[in-house]
Amino acid sequence: MRTAVLLLALGLAACNPAPEGEPVITTEIGGGSDDGAEIASPEPASTPMRASDCKPVSFEGARLTHCIADPAKHAITTDLGPDDGAPYRSFAALSSGRGASAPPVAFAMNGGMFEASGDPVGYYVEDAERLVELNRNDGPGNFHLKPNGVFFGSNGSWRVLDSETFYRTVGDRPQFGTQSGPMLVIDGTIHPEISEDGPSKALRNGVGVDAQGRAHFVISESPVSFGLFARYFRDEAKTPNALFLDGNVSSLWDPASGRRDARAPLGPIIVVETKQ
Template sequence: MRLSCIILQVAVFPLLLTGCGPEPAGEPVMRTEIGSGQADTVAAPEPEPTEAVATSACTRVNFEDVPLTHCIADPARHVVSMDLSPAGGSPYRSFAALAAARSPDAPGVAFAMNGGMYDAEGKPIGYYVENSERLKELSRADGPGNFHLKPNGVFYGTGGKWQIRTAEDFYAQVGDRPQFGTQSGPMLVIGGSLHPEITEDGPSRMIRNGVGIDAGGRAHFVISEGPLSFGKLARFYRDVLKTPNALYLDGNVSALWDPATGRMDGSVPIGPLIVVENRQKAPS
């Protein structure tokens, strides 16, 4: 069972801590960010150069002296899905387990990231849809931790149309069940503006990842290679990637699998997985 605790980095409440202790099975695990900036971080390994690097959907960039890895999922080239566990089994909890379970006939993986908050068993605590099957209903509950820093949001899609909405907007506007969906929080960018309770560059620093959708419908996944604040990640989405909406996926447990470069992060057990596959060509 994993132990963790979380800080909310907010403008109105500079420091808010929740208790930390063993989590009962099935209860949310709130990963805590210590506002002193001394929070534990998991350093992402350097990718090993291979001949396939040029085909990677991910590139290294720097934003305000923080190295980031930026991966792009393009509807014309990629298919996005969620994967939690083998049929009837327990959550994978790692990319290695996911890779081992994939069929040799499955489409090639362009990249994958952890995607959404989860409990001690690795199961999602918010809305979760896999292969058009809803495994967890939308959460509109209040509570502690980043997930409940309203508004939180949902990353979802069907076919080549991918979207991000706040949880309340999703509840009010989305009637048809998508092919995939995962709820996380908080939102980083909402309608082109930073989340109202996220500061520009607060004191908490962690390895973090998120996803945003640009005006052309591409999904931009970002994972930091060094500790950074909520606000800095949010501003990268708003100012550089120009995504009207962006969603925080997680922190301190953030991980990336990029087969093209041989990178497979795996030091911390993770939960729901966002898998971006190469789109198969139509039969000739």
């Protein structure tokens, strides 16, 4: 059922491609200013039981939270919603929907841009099932600011690639995958359309993979420019390739610290689980 709904949504998107977000966010790099205020996370979360894999950091005067997934102790999956059901749209619903036998959640983040329904705008794979094909369309908004990219992986091997390289070189379907855009860092170089410190500022989150194969998830705690955000991935996380996941709806669930953001309805969710 969910596959059919997603294919219908993709067909509608091809006729009227949505640039990103919930609701669809039309702000483009360098255009205007997103006056996104810092928002508290009012939902209660479970009592902390272990050390967090996320830590607060400061970079060029901005406050960020940096979470690291290590293949030696973590697994990564994507989760849109229950089987044959509508998207979860929140971490609370995701938490309630996970079975008692599910591995512990180390942390989770919103995982890519989506339609107003919560369905993905671009490529989306969950449990090795491709629910939405790679979106190579042109259009407005950050998603279509080429090159965009895909975060994907199987069996503890995780990668970020720009969408055209992914299209040309990845033949086997991964266990999970999500497409978003734009790329922040491409082969060690910041996206050519990202200015050093443009006027567009928003809450932002993204993901990159370092040379050791660890996935770095970063979320800003107040509005930041694309330039600052991209530099953090290049210079501090040291990820040769990094992908912007979304802005303003950017949210983190970190059970160990008691944080569970509830600032806006979500679409695809990237879940980092603790191996048992």
